[in-house]
Amino acid sequence: MLELYQFGNSVCAQKVRITLFEKRLEWKTHEVNLFTGEQYDPEYLKLNPKGVVPTLVVDGKPVIESTLICEFLDETYPEPCLKPADAYDRTRMRLWSKAVDEGLFEGAMDLSFSAMFRERVQNMTGEQRAQRFANVGDPRRRDRVMSTFQEGVASPFVFNGIAAYEKAFKTMEKDLGDGRTWLLGEQFTLADINLMPFVARLGFLGLLDIWIAGRPLVQSWRERALARPSFASGVTDHFKPGEVEEMKDFGAKIKDQVAERYAEYLAQFPNT
Numbered sequence: 490m491l492e493l494y495q496f497g498n499s500v501c502a503q504k505v506r507i508t509l510f511e512k513r514l515e516w517k518t519h520e521v522n523l524f525t526g527e528q529y530d531p532e533y534l535k536l537n538p539k540g541v542v543p544t545l546v547v548d549g550k551p552v553i554e555s556t557l558i559c560e561f562l563d564e565t566y567p568e569p570c571l572k573p574a575d576a577y578d579r580t581r582m583r584l585w586s587k588a589v590d591e592g593l594f595e596g597a598m599d600l601s602f603s604a605m606f607r608e609r610v611q612n613m614t615g616e617q618r619a620q621r622f623a624n625v626g627d628p629r630r631r632d633r634v635m636s637t638f639q640e641g642v643a644s645p646f647v648f649n650g651i652a653a654y655e656k657a658f659k660t661m662e663k664d665l666g667d668g669r670t671w672l673l674g675e676q677f678t679l680a681d682i683n684l685m686p687f688v689a690r691l692g693f694l695g696l697l698d699i700w701i702a703g704r705p706l707v708q709s710w711r712e713r714a715l716a717r718p719s720f721a722s723g724v725t726d727h728f729k730p731g732e733v734e735e736m737k738d739f740g741a742k743i744k745d746q747v748a749e750r751y752a753e754y755l756a757q758f759p760n761t
């Protein structure tokens with residue numbers, strides 16, 4: 490029996506749910522409410538010592554890290570296969586996982602935090618806020634949360650996220666230039682799944698055209714990816730009422746500032 494500890498609008502949980510739906514697997518869900526701090530519950534920390542979602546539990550054994558969970562599912566349930574047969578192409582697939590895990594994830598989080606969660610944290614009492622920051626059990630994560638809380642879009646972490654998205658979209662447009670349907674060719678793979686929630690999040694925040702207005706191949710990849718039934722089953726079906734409108738409204742508040750920082754990035758790093 491597969492059990493997934495997850496939260497509706499978590500981009501990492503979205504990756505895993507898309508994979509589960511692509512494979513047509515049955516699974517039992519356990520919601521970990523990130524807004525009420527259930528990720529820091531001592532019982533949950535026994536499964537996932539990082540205090541984050543998702544966690545897949547397989548016959549009582551936890552598997553953590555969304556990229557590893559997706560690979561685990563693909564190895565354990567080989568049909569339909571979501572990995573290229575060719576070893577070189579598998580390294581390309583994992584380069585996309587690295588791009589997500591080493592850049593886009595923080596980019597999506599820090600932009601989302603600046604847009605939405607910052608206001609939520611501002612509305613907390615000082616004591617609740619101190620508790621919220623104290624719970625973050627990792628120095629880099631705490632620095633990011635504090636920085637985006639204090640500086641919003643002016644945070645250097647947001648700038649890094651803007652850069653990571655630019656690099657990814659530039660590579661996508663180039664790779665798709667030979668007419669391929671998916672990121673690695675004609676096969677839909679974990680590379681596409683990895684990217685889907687992160688591209689979609691910028692779209693939900695209404696920020697995506699800052700990066701892709703002049704990138705028609707990324708636009709058509711996105712349309713194809715979001716039209717897959719697994720996107721609805723893995724992403725949109727899990728939104729709570731009002732969540733889509735909330736992302737759009739909060740995103741609109743930071744859009745001009747994000748566009749300015751994007752222009753700054755291009756001016757500072759014209760050759761990357």
Ligand SMILES: N[C@@H](CCC(=O)N[C@@H](CS)C(=O)NCC(=O)O)C(=O)O
Pocket residue numbers: 499500501502523528540541542543553554555556590
């Ligand atoms: N690298 C991890 C990141 C997991 C992660 O940070 N998940 C976020 C939601 S997308 C979370 O649980 N955040 C809770 C918190 O930071 O308190 C993965 O891919 O599984």
